[in-house]
Amino acid sequence: MNKILINDSIMERKKMIDIEDRGYQFGDGIYEVIGVYQGKFFMLDEHLERLERSAREIQLSLPSSISEIKENLMELVQVNNLQEGVIYLQVSRGVAERWHYFPSSDTKPVLVAYTKLEETMREEEDNGATAVLTEDIRWLRCDIKTLNLLPNVLAKQKAVEHKAVEAIFYRGDVVTEASASNVFIVKNNEVLTHPANHYILNGITRRKVLSLCDDLNINLQEKAFTVKDLLEADEVFVTATKLDVVPIIKVDQQTIGTGSPGRTTKKILHAFRASIK
Incomplete structure (x- = not known):
């Protein structure tokens, strides 16, 4: 479970956050928790449709297309060999100087995802x-x-x-x-x-x-x-x-x-x- 997804790259897990990430400072972002059963996603398309809707409702542009995010999540499950658990997926509006209004359009949203072992109750x-x-x-x-x-x-x-x-x-x-x-x-x-x-x-x-x-x-x-x-x-x-x-x-x-x-x-x-x- 040592691999994570940051934007469109899978890499070694890091514990880091930019202090001016708007997700950290304002909660300015969205997320999904997607179930994995026996190595297979549960209703992945529905989760990603909801992610896209949430992004639209807060005027947040996703950093990748839904099809690209889906492909990256599938690869993340595979490289971490997750059989039972969840993927946590989060998108913030990005890193920018701290003002309440939206940052400039060249500020890139930050997508992070990781896997976690989790059994059903x-x-x-x-x-x-x-x-x-x-x-x-x-x-x-x-x-x-x-x-x-x-x-x-x-x-x-x-x-x-x-x-x-x-x-x-x-x-x-x-x-x-x-x-x-x-x-x-x-x-x-x-x-x-x-x-x-x-x-x-x-x-x-x-x-x-x-x-x-x-x-x-x-x-x-x-x-x-x-x-x-x-x-x-x-x-x-x-x-x-x-x-x-x-x-x-x-x-x-x-x-x-x-x-x-x-x-x-x-x-x-x-x-x-x-x-x-």
């Missing part, structure tokens, strides 16, 4: 996990996968301090998503998840689950639901890259459903596992 998937609730204090463009993650960091730390796997966000009384995953509930055999608007990130695993529900003839609605709905749901689960599909059996000491992973969640989980073989 098999035990939590099989047995369920716990979550905590926390107020969603993030900005109003959560649909863009930017480097500005301090609210997510604080939320995840709250989860860790409560020995939970996730912190579930709410705005007013509406559940949006979690600190690093999307949230689904099941009630009366119907699956609900927040619509893919500016309040949430349209997760790649989330999209796969929508497709799986269609394949499995499971009724699913992209519809907002409340904290009360969450706590009174028959089942709750969260989805994300390499977290995959994790049943949530307790939220803030409130047992969800029977306190065990539910039938619908397990059906979706088994279908997801089959899809990555």
Whole structure:
């Protein structure tokens, strides 16, 4: 895992950053975390389409074409012989004198990518996990996968301090998503998840689950639901890259459903596992 990608070159891993990189100083950049299963990418094209969209939304020019980035990422996985894990990919607006406005057009964006060993959360998937609730204090463009993650960091730390796997966000009384995953509930055999608007990130695993529900003839609605709905749901689960599909059996000491992973969640989980073989 000692090789990294910088712009269009694969080289030995270095721990360095220019102090005037706008990603470092402003969080002025975007990123993706792409799953690798048995040496194969999971929905790579969808991740790169989202990267391109995020770049467009913050008026950031990617340093290479999507096809070139894809080719370089595939080579990076190969040279590092990654079988199970993720690629972290980040693009900042580049290195420039520190002014809030955009730098001149000759400032080149900086792309960095590296591989990381990471197993799926098999035990939590099989047995369920716990979550905590926390107020969603993030900005109003959560649909863009930017480097500005301090609210997510604080939320995840709250989860860790409560020995939970996730912190579930709410705005007013509406559940949006979690600190690093999307949230689904099941009630009366119907699956609900927040619509893919500016309040949430349209997760790649989330999209796969929508497709799986269609394949499995499971009724699913992209519809907002409340904290009360969450706590009174028959089942709750969260989805994300390499977290995959994790049943949530307790939220803030409130047992969800029977306190065990539910039938619908397990059906979706088994279908997801089959899809990555």
